[in-house]
Amino acid sequence: MGTNNIVECKNLTHFYGKRCIYENLNFEIPQGRILGLLGKNGTGKTTTINILNGYLKPRSGECLMFGENSANLSPATKQKVGLLIEGHVQYPFMNIYEIEKYYSAFYPKWKKEAYWELMKLLKIDPKQKLSQMSCGQKSQVALGLILAQDPELLILDDFSMGLDPGYRVLFVDYLSEYARAESKTVFVTSHIIQDMERLIDDCMIMDYGRILYQQPVEKLLNDFKRFRFSSNGQSFEGLEQVMHPVTIKGKTEFYSFEKKEELERVLTYSGFKPTDIKEESLTLEEAFIGLTGKY
Amino acid sequence: MEKALLYKEWKKTHVFTLTIGVIGIILMVYIMLKLGRSFRMAGMEHLWDVIVNRKQFLFRNLKYFPIATALCLGMAQYFPEVIQKRIKLSLHLPLPEKKVILLMYSYGVGILTIVYLLQLIALLVFSGINFPYEFTINALLTIAPWYIAGFITYLFVAAICLEPVWMRRILITLLAIALIYLFFLSDVPAAYQSVNYLLVVALVMVFPFGFYSVQRFKEGKQ
Numbered sequence: 112m113g114t115n116n117i118v119e120c121k122n123l124t125h126f127y128g129k130r131c132i133y134e135n136l137n138f139e140i141p142q143g144r145i146l147g148l149l150g151k152n153g154t155g156k157t158t159t160i161n162i163l164n165g166y167l168k169p170r171s172g173e174c175l176m177f178g179e180n181s182a183n184l185s186p187a188t189k190q191k192v193g194l195l196i197e198g199h200v201q202y203p204f205m206n207i208y209e210i211e212k213y214y215s216a217f218y219p220k221w222k223k224e225a226y227w228e229l230m231k232l233l234k235i236d237p238k239q240k241l242s243q244m245s246c247g248q249k250s251q252v253a254l255g256l257i258l259a260q261d262p263e264l265l266i267l268d269d270f271s272m273g274l275d276p277g278y279r280v281l282f283v284d285y286l287s288e289y290a291r292a293e294s295k296t297v298f299v300t301s302h303i304i305q306d307m308e309r310l311i312d313d314c315m316i317m318d319y320g321r322i323l324y325q326q327p328v329e330k331l332l333n334d335f336k337r338f339r340f341s342s343n344g345q346s347f348e349g350l351e352q353v354m355h356p357v358t359i360k361g362k363t364e365f366y367s368f369e370k371k372e373e374l375e376r377v378l379t380y381s382g383f384k385p386t387d388i389k390e391e392s393l394t395l396e397e398a399f400i401g402l403t404g405k406y
Numbered sequence: 407m408e409k410a411l412l413y414k415e416w417k418k419t420h421v422f423t424l425t426i427g428v429i430g431i432i433l434m435v436y437i438m439l440k441l442g443r444s445f446r447m448a449g450m451e452h453l454w455d456v457i458v459n460r461k462q463f464l465f466r467n468l469k470y471f472p473i474a475t476a477l478c479l480g481m482a483q484y485f486p487e488v489i490q491k492r493i494k495l496s497l498h499l500p501l502p503e504k505k506v507i508l509l510m511y512s513y514g515v516g517i518l519t520i521v522y523l524l525q526l527i528a529l530l531v532f533s534g535i536n537f538p539y540e541f542t543i544n545a546l547l548t549i550a551p552w553y554i555a556g557f558i559t560y561l562f563v564a565a566i567c568l569e570p571v572w573m574r575r576i577l578i579t580l581l582a583i584a585l586i587y588l589f590f591l592s593d594v595p596a597a598y599q600s601v602n603y604l605l606v607v608a609l610v611m612v613f614p615f616g617f618y619s620v621q622r623f624k625e626g627k628q
Contacts, residue, residue, distance in 0.1 A: 213410050
């Protein structure tokens, strides 16, 4: 295991039938970082999470967590990994007391205060079963259980699924504060990128069959911009610096990692007249669209 | 940890567990009352004629109880685990995965054993009071395949529920139906006397099926 890398995925290759999801995928998660996995549907987010959790055997390659192959984690390593399953899956036949009692038996560092602090926010009857709770309430129970487990690594699969904005913000605030205060390592996916922006340090953006980008979010938002200028409808073919250009009624919009001055030079050289080119900063969601395209 | 896992199984299935326990007791009481009535109305001579000459088995109402209870308990225990792939929660617990499945099995087999033992004790006491020793032994040999079939049914339900591949689910179900059918081929008392050990062998062979299903689930087979 590399220095301080909690997770290391090496040369992951996976196919569903003949369809290649990705080949030779490599990434690491250093200790104390919050890594967000972003990608359109079908790019392999769930596949990656499943391999990482040991619920999918890749065609080749391996994922190491704390130096152990994720397919065969020892009980001691499992104790260090908190897992949130997509949809905040938990046992619906238990109430909040029963489920806390159940999980506390498995984790020696159990911090019940962390769980009950979150439960206080829920306006529920203490005897109410999880099956009778809303999706948002269930998400708080699932998060509370993970925080009480006090794991070193948290893996959260689509945590915002089914949550209204209030619960999403609550979830992100609690998780973010906890992870940063305790220097926890987090691997998270969500289809709502606004939530990720407030939470993650690093982003890994997946496209079909490969990783498009893996860097700190701050670097992405500093380096990657949107540009607009008036154009005459010329083709951008061969201009590698120009990503996903769209021209509507003489107004062109595109994305690029290049500086404005360099783009002006390149565009002028290619026959454009970018006299009114404007640079715009992006949110993470806009950067994601800029990198992956709208469709 | 083990106790906590058994507690979870109890929370999940206690309604079914208590229901099958109560139904088991009611069934035994019904059989005893019915036979008691026959003793009084038709007399022991007539009953003896039915048992010896017509080869009728007095406890035949028990026949499908073991597989019905095993089916219900197995479904109550394993079906919730496959909804939303909830079994992932159990497999992620800091215990060896085989031990987790073994503990789940132990709970189900343990509950069935208790329910079956209650019936067996009631039957032994009732038969011991009313019939000769040979009849009681004969009765035990007759019901043995039904109860072994109960345990086999439970193991098959676990394997079918935990199996991630639909085609394999269907194949295991067909195999289960075919195998369990063999346990009910004859109504003649003690008909399986000479092959009861083969039924136990079948039980042992079905035991690992659930573990194979979990292994396939872990590999992400679909």
